[in-house]
Amino acid sequence: MARTDRLFRLLHLMRTLPRPVTAARLAQETEVSERAIYRDIAALRAAGARIDGEAGYGYVLEEDPALPPQSFTxxxxxxxxxxxxxxxxxxxxxxxxxxxxxxxxxxxxxxxxxxxxxxHAVHYVFRYDRREVPARDLALIRKACWEEETLRLSYRDEAGKETERVVLPLTILYAEKVLVLLAWCQLRQDWRSFRIDRIAAARRTGESFRPRRVSMLREYTERMKARGRPV
Amino acid sequence: MARTDRLFRLLHLMRTLPRPVTAARLAQETEVSERAIYRDIAALRAAGARIDGEAGYGYVLEEDPALPPQSFTxxxxxxxxxxxxxxxxxxxxxxxxxxxxxxxxxxxxxxxxxxxxxxHAVHYVFRYDRREVPARDLALIRKACWEEETLRLSYRDEAGKETERVVLPLTILYAEKVLVLLAWCQLRQDWRSFRIDRIAAARRTGESFRPRRVSMLREYTERMKARGRPV
DNA sequence: CCCCTCCTGACAGTTTCCGTCAGGAGGGTT
DNA sequence: AACCCTCCTGACGGAAACTGTCAGGAGGGG
The missing domain is CATH 1.10.12 (Lyase 2-enoyl-coa Hydratase; Chain  A, domain 2)
Known part of the structure; x- marks a missing residue:
């Protein structure tokens, strides 16, 4: 690989890999020695890149000379x-x-x-109502929405009663103080909202409902409108 | 000039000089031969840059995903x-x-x-509490914060009583349901929060307190910490 | 202490780059 | 047709840069 190519590739890797990126990782990706990476970083810095690097931590690209400057007001x-x-x-x-x-x-x-x-931004957001963080299964639910895969939920209602549901998950809704999963419930054969903090367990079924998510969301939206409800 | 530097500089020149840019012009700007420019252009192309070039015309950098600008997960x-x-x-x-x-x-x-x-994002934010939109004077207050300019406020307290205040505006705070201006109040000689919806009028004084905003914010932050208050 | 990582200089051998020169192409104008 | 403008590419000999290895050091965290 030509050095020129490698320099651009390093910028790309620092943009896309999870931060921080170590010299060892960059060396592996570009098939050169770590010493070459140190030299390359120095060259990129000399060329205007702002690359933060701390011993024991790794590199973070802070300003990138290869990109056209974006302009925001x-x-x-x-x-x-x-x-x-x-x-x-x-x-x-x-x-x-x-x-x-x-x-x-x-x-x-x-x-x-x-x-x-x-x-030196002048706006500051301050929230007292730190919402409950229902960390459990949230990533799994998110992924199921993305991949349009059916989920089996153990769901507890307000009274604490638990039911099993097979659902087509559509959207994670950020309402006031709760996170809600909007899904098509096969048990009820209708749309249902499930508070994520009441989901006792979620399991992937392996069954895909692709590519229906978008059209189902459209349907739901239209039904809410027909009922004069906010969407 | 190091070649690395020159390559980034060429990208910059093609972005900023009037199009089309000839090799002769680029060579002059970077103090190398035209042959070197041809080589550099080839290297940039190999690295993914989309550079249009026609005999008798000159070069045009097509700024688009050829140099993968940004990647987000x-x-x-x-x-x-x-x-x-x-x-x-x-x-x-x-x-x-x-x-x-x-x-x-x-x-x-x-x-x-x-x-x-x-x-096709799967997250959706839904808010019932559409906050009051105190559009009046907000832009003026924001600008005063940015420019570190003193403001004269007509302020109504809870009882509806109106006072005149001269303040050094620091931050616009987004609390739960209200927007608040955090400022140094010259009347009270202390920090004060003013609900923006209770500001009857705001006028610029023309008096600058630059560059004190950042250090004052630091002071305020430290005072809040000393009082065991959330910042 | 150990671990992790960034950092820099020196070295000999290898590779790339440089400007000059030559020849060609494409498009436009007279 | 000739001429102009510009991009384009290969070859050459000399100069410059790059390479991995080795050595030594720094900073931060556990």
Whole structure:
């Protein structure tokens, strides 16, 4: 591999691999020695890349010279930061972390002046109602929605009674203080909302309902509208 | 000039000089021969840059996913969308619009598959408590925070009594259902929070307190910590 | 103490790059 | 047709950069 190619590839790897990226990992991916990686990082830094690197930690690309600078107004930057803060209060740990990473990626494309504006944002989100974090099975449910795979749920209703449900999971809904799974319930043959904190267990069935998720959501939306309900 | 530097510089020149850019111009700007430029262009192309070049015309850098601009995991995309939804519920119209635009800009840089993932996101934010939108003067207050300019406020307290305040505005705080301005109040010689919906009028004084905003925020934060209060 | 990782210099051998020169292509204008 | 503009590519000899190995060091955390 030509060195030129490798330098661009390193930038790409630092953008896409989970942070932080170690020199050992980069060396493995590009099939050169670690010493070559150190040299490459130095070259990229000399060329304007802002790469944070701490002993014992790894590398984080903070400003990327290969990308066209993206331009956001100051208020757009503030809006993104508000969004990050809100996502961090979502009660969903995985989403909170993902928001942080996504925003860091966006910030890395910004010129220095705008990065400074981001650092000195004037909006601040403050929430007392830290929602219960129903960490259990949330990732599994999310994945099932993405992959349009049926789930078997053990669900506890308000009275504490537990039933087994086979559902087609459509959407994770962030309502006021609870997370809700909107799904098509095969037991009831109708749409049902399941509070995620009342899901005792969730198991994947291996059965796919692809590609029906989007059309079912459309149906649900239209039914809610027909009932004069907010969507 | 190191070749690495030169390659990034060429990308920058093609982005900023009037199109089309000739090899002769690039050679002059970077102080190398035209032959070197031809080689550099070949290297950039090998690295994925889409550079259009026609004999007798010059070069045009096609700025698009050829140099994979940004990559987000699926959950990162979902997190950004959650953030957008939350920002749209912030009660601040300007922020809501800015969030939409910022996100559109981010999405536009994504490869097609990821744009589709964004379109079929599984998370949905739903809020009953549409907050009061105190649109009046909010933009002015925001700008004053950014520019570190003193404000004169007509402020109504809970009993409806109106006072005049001269304040150094620091932060717009998104609490549960209200927007709050955190400021240093010169009348009280202390930090005060002002509910934005109770601000009857706000006027700029023309007096700057730059560059004190950041250090004052730090002070406030430290005081809150010393009092065992959440920051 | 150990572990993890980033960091830098030196070395000899290997590879790449450089400008110059030559020849060609494509498109447009007169 | 000739001429102009520009992109394009190969070859050459000399110069510059790169390579992996080895050695030594730093910082942070447990």
């Amino acid at each position: 100051r208020i757009e930057i503030e809006a993104l930061l508000i969004g990050l803060s809100e996502a961090q209060n979502s009660g969903d740990r995985e989403i909170a972390e993902a928001a942080q990473q996504a925003l860091a990626k966006v910030i890395a494309t910004l010129p220095e002046r705008q990065q400074r504006e981001a650092a | 699926r959950i990162e995309i979902e997190a950004l969308l959650i953030g957008l939804s939350e920002a749209q519920n912030s009660g601040d119209r300007e922020i809501a619009e800015a969030a939409q635009q910022a996100l559109a800009k981010v999405i536009a840089t994504l490869p097609e598959r990821q744009q589709r993932e964004a379109a």
